[in-house]
Amino acid sequence: MQLKATIQQRRQKLADRFNGSVVLWSGSRTARNFPANVYPFRASSHFLYFAGLPLEQAAIRLDGGKLELFMDDSNATAELWHGKTPSRAQIAESIGADAAYPMSELAAKLNGNSLQTATLPVQDKATLAQQQQLLQRTISSQALIKPGENEATIDRTLALAIVELRLCHDQGAISELKKAASVTIEAHKAGMTAAKSAKREADIRAAIEQVIMANNMTCAYQSIVTVHGEVLHNEHYHHPVSPGDLLLADVGAETELGWAADVTRTFPVSGKFSASQRAIYEVVLAAHDACIDRLAPGVEYRDIHLTAARILAEGLVDLGILKGKPDDLVDLDAHALFFPHGVGHILGLDVHDMEDLGDLAGYEVGRTRSDRFGLGYLRLDRPLRAGMLVTIEPGFYQVPAILENQDWREKYQDLVDWQRLADFADVRGIRIEDDVLITDSGCEVLTSALPTKPEAIEELVTG
Amino acid sequence: MQLKATIQQRRQKLADRFNGSVVLWSGSRTARNFPANVYPFRASSHFLYFAGLPLEQAAIRLDGGKLELFMDDSNATAELWHGKTPSRAQIAESIGADAAYPMSELAAKLNGNSLQTATLPVQDKATLAQQQQLLQRTISSQALIKPGENEATIDRTLALAIVELRLCHDQGAISELKKAASVTIEAHKAGMTAAKSAKREADIRAAIEQVIMANNMTCAYQSIVTVHGEVLHNEHYHHPVSPGDLLLADVGAETELGWAADVTRTFPVSGKFSASQRAIYEVVLAAHDACIDRLAPGVEYRDIHLTAARILAEGLVDLGILKGKPDDLVDLDAHALFFPHGVGHILGLDVHDMEDLGDLAGYEVGRTRSDRFGLGYLRLDRPLRAGMLVTIEPGFYQVPAILENQDWREKYQDLVDWQRLADFADVRGIRIEDDVLITDSGCEVLTSALPTKPEAIEELVTG
Structure with a gap:
């Protein structure tokens, strides 16, 4: 049209x-x-x-x-x-x-x-x-x-x-959003390919944004391209990139008419995940996939967030990092020690769509933000409808401001195996984020052409 | 220090x-x-x-x-x-x-x-x-x-x-300004190299800015990268790039501490100037070189601007585009039909340094802007001093808003050979711009490592 x-x-x-x-x-x-x-x-x-x-x-x-x-x-x-x-x-x-x-x-x-x-x-x-x-x-x-x-x-x-x-996006919007998604996918691939020869984060950022610029688009938000993924809104690109590092790239294109994409991938700079990195990556990916499996009209987005929290908790229990029953751990917000943000948000002309209106768009009328550590950063709390575009972006981070906080350390003392956690020291931050359109029959991942499976990621990096 | x-x-x-x-x-x-x-x-x-x-x-x-x-x-x-x-x-x-x-x-x-x-x-x-x-x-x-x-x-x-x-810049500033110049030179070279395979202006812009970004710098101003150099502040990058086009790139890096470069080169996308393009390019380059030759403490920058105007007028008379004596043509502002802007400005933390203060920095106390068509856009009117950094950026443009203006066409009817001008239709806009530091003994071109000679430019483009 x-x-x-x-x-x-x-x-x-x-x-x-x-x-x-x-x-x-x-x-x-x-x-x-x-x-x-x-x-x-x-x-x-x-x-x-x-x-x-x-x-x-x-x-x-x-x-x-x-x-x-x-x-x-x-x-x-x-x-x-x-x-x-x-x-x-x-x-x-x-x-x-x-x-x-x-x-x-x-x-x-x-x-x-x-x-x-x-x-x-x-x-x-x-x-x-x-x-x-x-x-x-x-x-x-x-x-x-x-x-x-x-x-x-x-x-x-x-x-x-x-x-x-x-x-709820119309066909004109969806056509633009798909353009943004498509260029964003190419941009992320270019970043993965550039990792081998990169000296600093800035080299990888430049490779990614070059693709966006060559397509005459702009960045929908300040790119995060960092080996310090534990800094959630990292805006620096000066760190050296070393073979053992994971690189987290959260970058999205915006079309000339203003429509945005918002995609994150995390990959090993060397082209090979370490065993500890891969183990956590698989947990985050399981949460990501489980959320997407459940997206459909009528589903409460808050439940999608809690799904991510539970799958992460399960995975961390299996790895021996958290101790207890996953459901109990989520009730106690123990997952939020490692996943302190919401599982996603609406996306459209703005990367956090309509956030200029506060929570008017993100929250169903009558609902307000939770005080809970594990829910307060959730930007979307509505039942889903066909035509909504949401991000799904679970993550795992070792944030010093959280894990070294004495109050939290005491509160969660018995639920975390701190010694076991030390085995995963080379995992500072992992996030996997896709843009998903709710359809009448379920959902469509607009960014699915960018691999998420660890083997496919490794293949892209090693070229 | x-x-x-x-x-x-x-x-x-x-x-x-x-x-x-x-x-x-x-x-x-x-x-x-x-x-x-x-x-x-x-x-x-x-x-x-x-x-x-x-x-x-x-x-x-x-x-x-x-x-x-x-x-x-x-x-x-x-x-x-x-x-x-x-x-x-x-x-x-x-x-x-x-x-x-x-x-x-x-x-x-x-x-x-x-x-x-x-x-x-x-x-x-x-x-x-x-x-x-x-x-x-x-x-x-x-x-x-x-x-x-x-x-x-x-x-x-x-x-x-x-x-x-x-x-007047101190050593700390000059050290930063040289860093900005050095990255800007590499960025322009990348743009020239990318021209061969570029489909649109956006491809070349992306290649240039990638270098700036990879050095963890930003652009000091919105880049001009266009086959329509006659649009002086062109901010679009969507035009296709064709073999017969000249590409004008006006791009400068800014260091992390805020110090800027400001450089323009114009090159044939094919790697080979046409005879008409080369003829005009040589005229602009002669003006550029003559200005730089004259830079020294005590020299009035306004005279540098008038030098550029006279050399351009001479060159255009030699090519049969303008008719009359060069000095008379400059007195009548006939040069400004093709060179409507000033020959440059001061450069430092701002690309037009201290322009937030209006003309307080650019104009010696007691001096104000001229009403003359050929002088009114001059941003700097002071005697030069050691430590000042200025741009030298003469140009030649066929600006429709000027050349198709009935008043100007009538006023300059007898001074322009409009039929001869038509032989240069493939020269829409050329500018050559360097950053020059005034020294005790004369001047130092901080951006001299980026060639200006047509043969060297052609070589960079053809690789």
Whole structure:
């Protein structure tokens, strides 16, 4: 289906769920070290969903299924530096807008109804200021996630309507998400191939991101490419890479229209897992596979998380690292000593889809985050539906901040065989992550072309 | 010289020029599409200059050559996700701070003297708000570039003092700038080598940036890698690359401590310039070489720009494209039809160094931008001094926004042989750019290891 038809359908669906006028801004560039040296532009995801194209400093007004585009044509100076760009009229045609105006006419088109016009806040502060000025109220994600007594709830109503739409992907979205997945798979393969000759993590990161860049895509998030997988959000690439190391690569491409992939693989730099590495890897892979086996409409994602926790606990008991019955260990959160994060999240235009709305998208209305050590980091707690795209990403980590924490060490003293654990010292962090689309009949792993089995991984690394 | 000694010397020099207390903030990350998905952090350049390290959410107070560091130690949750990071005390030691405190103590240390404390605005709006709150005034680059009648001029005085320091690079800076230059040279070579098998501009961009990334550096600015060099700030990489095309690559690395390179080469994708491409390339190269030959302390950079303009005019007259005497053509700005930008700018921690201060750094006090078509885009108008690093980047472009402009076409009707110009239709844009350090005896081209001669360029491309 063409872009035009896809977004036409999306705004019609919005009109079915939300009765009123909506204005969504795309946002503007933010300065890096001086105003003319900016970060790469990323349009607001809500804007992208309904406008389809990453237009800068634009807005759309949606009302009853109609779309009005507001943006300025480029001037002569802009053409000197940036070349001829499509005109407002051309863009309006390509996205099937019903009308198009210069940005300055947006205020007039609201027709005095600014308080009755719903919006969602963009990330860049300059555009946010414009939103607030035009709509004459404070606009913030806090206000719509937890509206105060006297605050308008129109934005929250809009947010909930958009969440319902964006949760289940249409064919246009799925086609983009598959493109992102496909390039991400090639990128990870290039990283595995590059490991042999890599001196530092940076060499492997560069090999991976080169593939994404050559496909004219960007990274959906800051890549994690590290021999210190136990640092969950490691953003450094300076460590040397040694033959005994496991390398954890968590990298995802984002298409030109903004759709993301999010994939992790962990592989032995030498091309051969040590016995201890392989043993733990097999446990994580068993959890990964068991979760995917269970994905289907109607299944509670929280139960998928607990499935991962139980399979990990079982595996660690079998290896002699944990002591006790797996179900009891999970009830006591002992698995979380080694698997402290959630088993995954929703994925779409954002790598943590719609996380700009806090937990509005991730959590079913009425549910909130658990206080439990083993559940608090779970980003998704809803029954699954066909069209949802989720990640499945169990892991095993030896995080010093956890394992050397005196309180936790005391609490779990009798459940862990610390001496046996020492046999696995060369396993600092393993994660295996795929992107899985819930279908009517179960699920489809969009990233299945990237092997997970240890033999296949070893083969890719040794080439 | 060690980092500690370098920055110790810088703050002593600042104390010699500025009498009073100064607080400089490093800034914080800005959100991309949701708060936890941020752009890569870049510390404020003024902070980097005096603190040496790209610390996040930190501030330094400088007074009489002393340095106090303000930053918070990471907490347990931060350690879970980001690993163990150096403590405030360790960082203070490594940069030779005289004292170090949590961020919350900054207000108290100002001791009620917030209006007498000078600062410079950072780029990210969240930190800027903190600056304004703490110093109890509006802080903006506009205010210090052109202070209003009632505005405090303390920040402007500080800015001018820092400009004087940052204009002439010390050994610590030069060592970093050479690292950036060296990696940039390797990156450009990789791009030339990749051209043969490239299908799109994106393939060549990826090959270039891979080298920068593998060296654990970042790009100092958004790379320009295009077969449409006539679009001066082209940010697209989707065009196919064909054998008859010239590819213009303007890419520079930035070291981990923030120091930049800025280099452009233009090469034939096939490995062989056409006769028309080579003819124009030789003209641009002659301008490039003539400018570099003249660089020395005391020389006016504006004269370097006019040298480039005259050599280009001469060359275009010789080729039969322009008609008249070169000096007259330059007086009439006819060169600017094909060379509409300035011949270069200062380079340091920023690719346009200190451009966050408008023209305070680029223009000698008392000088302002020219209204002339052929001079208005000149970013640097000062007599050169030893220690300054400048780019030299003449170019030739056929910019539709200029050449198809009716006013300009009429004005320059008799000075251009439009029919002859048509013989050079396969030359859309050529630029040759090097980074040149002014020395006591003349200058040193930091990027000279990357060839400029057409034969050597062809050899690199054909491999």
